[in-house]
Structure formats: C-alpha cells, structure tokens
Amino acid sequence: MGGHHGEPYKVPHPSIYKVANVPQLVEVKEALGRQGLSDPWLRNEAWRYEKKAFGTHRSRLNAFLFRGLGVGFCAFLATIAVEYGLGIGKGQGGHGHGHDDKGHH
Structure with missing residues (x-):
C-alpha cells in the first residue's frame, strides 16, 4: 500500500543559490559589511527569491x-x-x- 508513484522529489544542489543573484540579499550583505559583520548563512535564504520555482x-x-x-x-x-x-x-x-x-x- 502507499508508496511513491513517479519520480521522487529532487533536491537541488545548494550551489545554484547565490547571494549575488538576489538584490535584496546583496543589500543585506552590504549593510552588514558596513558594520564590519558578515553572515555566512545568508546564501540559505536565496531560495526564497527563486521566482521560477516558488513564485x-x-x-x-x-x-x-x-x-x-x-x-x-x-x-x-x-x-x-x-x-x-x-x-x-x-x-x-x-x-x-x-x-x-x-x-x-
């Protein structure tokens, strides 16, 4: 019973998401840089701005x-x-x- 029918969901490789491709995240990165800070995890938010996949x-x-x-x-x-x-x-x-x-x- 149950089980998957068809292709399982394919998780995209994280390297496709770049902060440089998202103007809002570039602004955050620059604002942090002006304060002498950086966020190494900022790239983890880039997927939210992928309009093709998530609208x-x-x-x-x-x-x-x-x-x-x-x-x-x-x-x-x-x-x-x-x-x-x-x-x-x-x-x-x-x-x-x-x-x-x-x-x-």
Whole structure:
C-alpha cells in the first residue's frame, strides 16, 4: 500500500543559490559589511527569491488566501440549492418555538 508513484522529489544542489543573484540579499550583505559583520548563512535564504520555482511573495500570498475559494463557493451554492429544494429553513424566521404570531402560548 502507499508508496511513491513517479519520480521522487529532487533536491537541488545548494550551489545554484547565490547571494549575488538576489538584490535584496546583496543589500543585506552590504549593510552588514558596513558594520564590519558578515553572515555566512545568508546564501540559505536565496531560495526564497527563486521566482521560477516558488513564485513571488504576492503569488504565494494569493495562493494561500484564495486556494479553495471556487470549490467552497460551489459547495455553498449546492447547499443553498438543496435546502431550497427540500424546503429546509422555510418558515423559521421570527421567533420559532412553534407559536403563532398572535402571542398565544
């Protein structure tokens, strides 16, 4: 049971990510250099800026916020259609409790 079907995920070699290819990280490196500091692990953040593989920050945010919106809206419409078709929810406005509008208990 289970198992992988198809190619397993291939982890890219770390040498493909370079600080020099990411303007934001170059700025960080230069700012640290002005203070006499360096970050040997800065290259580890370069993957986050790879637009081909991971998209832009905006595209990732849109995917996070709106993923499943279409399916959810269709399910909402189906629920409303079923309730309307079966008569569920009709006449439940007002107070409920089985009383008429004349106030008799």
